[in-house]
Amino acid sequence: MRAIDYFDRGHDIDPDHACLIDAASGETLSFAQVSKLTRQIAVALYAGGFRNQEPIALYGPNSAAMMVALLAIWRANGQWVPVNTRNAIDANAAYLNYVGCSWLFYHSNQSADVRQLKARVAGLRHFICLDRAQDGDLSLDQFIAKADGDALPDLSDPFGRPDDVVGLFPTGGTTGPSKGVVVTNSGWGTMIETVAQAVDGRTPAPVSLVVAPISHAAGPVALATLSLGATQIILPAFDPAAVLNAIAAYRVTHVYMPPTALYGLLDARQLADADTSSLKIFLLVGSPVSPEKLRRAVEIFGPCLCQAYGQVEAPMIVTWLSPEVVAAAAAGDRPERLSSCGSPTRSVMVGIMDDDGHLLPNGEAGELVVRGALVSREYYAMAQETADIRTFGWHHTGDIARRDDDGFYYIVDRKKDMIVSGGFNVFTAEVEAAITELSLVRECAVIGIPDAKWGEAVHAVVVADDIEEAVIIAHAKARLGGVKAPKSVAFVAAIPRTAAGKMDKKALRAAHWSGERMVN
Known part of the structure; x- marks a missing residue:
């Protein structure tokens, strides 16, 4: 199906049901109202010269208007181009030039950046400000x-x-400029249906909290739950107190966030008094989660924690760790899971x-490879880069993993993050998991x-409270042995992150290595 068809399925369950609630403004829109708005915007796009399957960029913080605009892009059969508000302006300009974008919907909060984009992206010709007329650009209502x-x-x-193409999604990696991943209706629909099936059936009245950026994974998660008829509670950004308040006030049943946001909730002083009993699905996506923090989260939030693995090239849900499996592991049944x-x-x-294209047996570490309808079509205008990740008849994720005898997968590391120390392979994710215990x-x-x-040498960069380097090294050595334990520890106030919210290990390495070569 087309992307917009999934919204329409949710609409048809009950058109008068609340669809979007903007927690910041208080605006509430029913499914019928959202459907009408998306059609009006799509009509206006074609009246303004839009051509079928043109790229349309969306730039701004989370809001009901952002979600409406995203759905309208798909109603018009446009190709969604997410623009990350955390990116440097140079990176966003380069990406918009690369994908040949000529349309931009934006929030007035980004107006200073948009003025720079107008100067740097020659192909951008159509600008619509979502919340008001701005710098000569029409407001959405005027449009x-x-x-x-x-x-x-x-x-x-x-x-x-x-x-047909649903979107041109930037990889957001740390190894160079973002590549545009071409995602079609076939792959997108596979993802939406797989996510919806995984999270459905747990409540007759689903309410989903949108707190991670709509321009990142929260957009597809929202569409999956919209297909189930779920009300979306939209927060402008992550704030632990606001998240906990929203869960209680709106009786939220489904929430998605990356592990770093979960850690923020676990540290929030408001957590002790928070009512999170309505939660049925607490989905973690984006990076590996600390096993100890996941266990603690189950103790606090109940048997709702779950995890999915994917990447832009094979989005969201290549693998699935269900709430039932997580709850059992937290209780001591197969805790390694x-x-x-x-x-x-x-x-x-x-x-x-x-590396030679041989599939490995259970227990052996190698690159995790994927094939199937979920795999995205290609990198935009990058034939060689596409071929490089599609060797031996599989899509290559760049992640090192192993599989146990029960068919569960364990991400060991990114291929480029593996440390070779004294001839031994050390997988950084394993060391990080031990230290965060x-x-x-x-x-x-x-x-x-x-x-x-x-x-x-293995080096740990740590955000911690009143703990000594020797304690960390001794704990890691006891858990992993001397080869894998860090030889040194640096304490920092915060770990640098990419615009996509991932740990920026390239920036961390740069302080210790000179030149392009970052192996010794």
Whole structure:
């Protein structure tokens, strides 16, 4: 199906049901109202010169208007181009130039950046400000009012236009400029249906909290729950107190956030008095989660914690670790599964492969590879880069993993993050998991740094409260042995992050290495 068809399925359950509630403004829109607005915006786009399948960028903080605009892009059969508000303006300008974007919906909060984008992105010609007229650009209301009539081309076919492009999604990596991942209706629909199936059936009245950026993974999670008829409670940004208040006030049943946000909730002083009893699904996506913090989260929030693994090139839900499995592991039944990213979902084949293209048996570490409808089509205008990750008939994720005898997968590391110390492979994720078992450690990033004797030495960068380096090293040595334990620890106030919210290990390594080579 087309992306907008999933919203329409939710609409048809009960058009008068609350669809979007903007917690900041208090605005509430029913499914019927959102449907009407998306059609009006799509009509206005075509009246303004939009051509079927043109890229349309969306830039701003979370709001009901942002969600409406996103749905309208899909109503018009446009290609969504997310613009990350955390990116440097140079990075956003480069990406918009690269994908050839000519339309931009934005919030007035970003007006200073938009003025710079107008100067740097020659192809951008159409600007609509979501909340008000700004710098000569029409407001969304003005844009809708300017259009004559209500004619909208029939953009459907019996097959749901499987090869049309839903979006051009930036990879947001730390190894260079973002590549644009071309995601089609076929792959997007596979993801939406797989996520919806995983989180459905737990309550007759789902209410989903949107707190992570809509321009990142929160957008697809919202669409998956919208297809179930769920009300979306939209917060402008993550704030622990606001999240806890919203869960209690709106009786939120479903919430998605990255592990770093979960850690913020666990540290929040308001947590002790918070009512989170309504939660049925607390989905963690984006990076590995500390097993000890996941266990603690189950104690606090109940049997609702779950985890999915994916990447932009194979989005969101390659594997699934269900609330039932997590709750059992937290209670002591197969506790090692707190470190697992789950077992493969029905939409993909998953394997572990060595560098020569051989699939490996259970227990052996290798690159996690994927094939199936979930895999995205290609990198935009990058044929060689696409070919590089599609060797031996599989999509290569760049993640090192192993599979146990029950079919559960464990991410060991990113291929590029592996440390070779004294001839031994050290997987940083394993060391990070051991260090974050310590209750005084809030976050940890492990990197390799140059060492005259070992080639690379294991080095931990830690955010912690009143704990000594020797305690951390001794704990890691007891858990992992001397080879994998850090040789040194640096204490910092915060670990640098990429615009996508991931630990920026390239920035951490740069303080210790010179030149492009970051191995020794």
